[in-house]
Amino acid sequence: MKPTLLLHICCAPCAIVPLQDLMQDFSVVGFFYNPNIHPLKEYLLRKEATFQLGEDFKIPMLYGDYPYRDFLHNTLPVSATKDRCTICYSMRMKETYHRFLAGNFQYSSSTLFFSPYQNHDTIRKQVWTFFSPSQYIVRDWSTSYQKGTQEARDRGYYRQSYCGCIFSNEDRYSKSKKR
Ligand code: SF4
Numbered sequence: 001m002k003p004t005l006l007l008h009i010c011c012a013p014c015a016i017v018p019l020q021d022l023m024q025d026f027s028v029v030g031f032f033y034n035p036n037i038h039p040l041k042e043y044l045l046r047k048e049a050t051f052q053l054g055e056d057f058k059i060p061m062l063y064g065d066y067p068y069r070d071f072l073h074n075t076l077p078v079s080a081t082k083d084r085c086t087i088c089y090s091m092r093m094k095e096t097y098h099r100f101l102a103g104n105f106q107y108s109s110s111t112l113f114f115s116p117y118q119n120h121d122t123i124r125k126q127v128w129t130f131f132s133p134s135q136y137i138v139r140d141w142s143t144s145y146q147k148g149t150q151e152a153r154d155r156g157y158y159r160q161s162y163c164g165c166i167f168s169n170e171d172r173y174s175k176s177k178k179r
Pocket of ligand 1: 037084088089
């Protein structure tokens with residue numbers, strides 16, 4: 001029997017390559033928890049795509065709460081700096097850790113390690129704040145970014161045009177504003 005692994009999923013397109021890799025060695029359960037995503041309509045689109053992903057890969061999928069007010073409260077004071085991403089990663093790792101303990105999983109990981117646009121060093125620092133090295137699988141899937149995004153396209157998954165929070169939406173659509 002394969003060991004169990006709780007995979008934090010940020011969105012369906014970022015989960016394809018990590019799932020193809022991890023499912024070879026682990027019995028994977030997905031966990032969609034992303035209070036950073038704004039607005040609600042965007043959150044629901046990504047959640048719906050993740051539901052489809054779970055069906056396609058035939059894995060159980062858990063869904064966390066959507067405490068976007070907490071996310072905004074925590075990040076607004078530092079919204080113009082990269083600290084907002086540190087807080088964002090931390091909130092998602094913390095909740096994943098709670099689910100990991102509650103579900104008695106053997107391992108955990110995150111699809112955040114798929115995107116070359118995420119800060120992997122900062123994510124790793126937040127991971128080790130909660131998990132021990134024996135509990136967590138860190139792999140750099142970003143080298144397969146083109147392959148994964150093409151497969152997301154082929155599968156017809158919803159693909160977002162900005163990272164997720166209202167601040168990244170502003171960065172994306174307001175050319176003059178720099179983080
Ligand atoms: S840019 Fe992305 S990682 Fe950074 S705070 Fe916004 S949603 Fe989170």
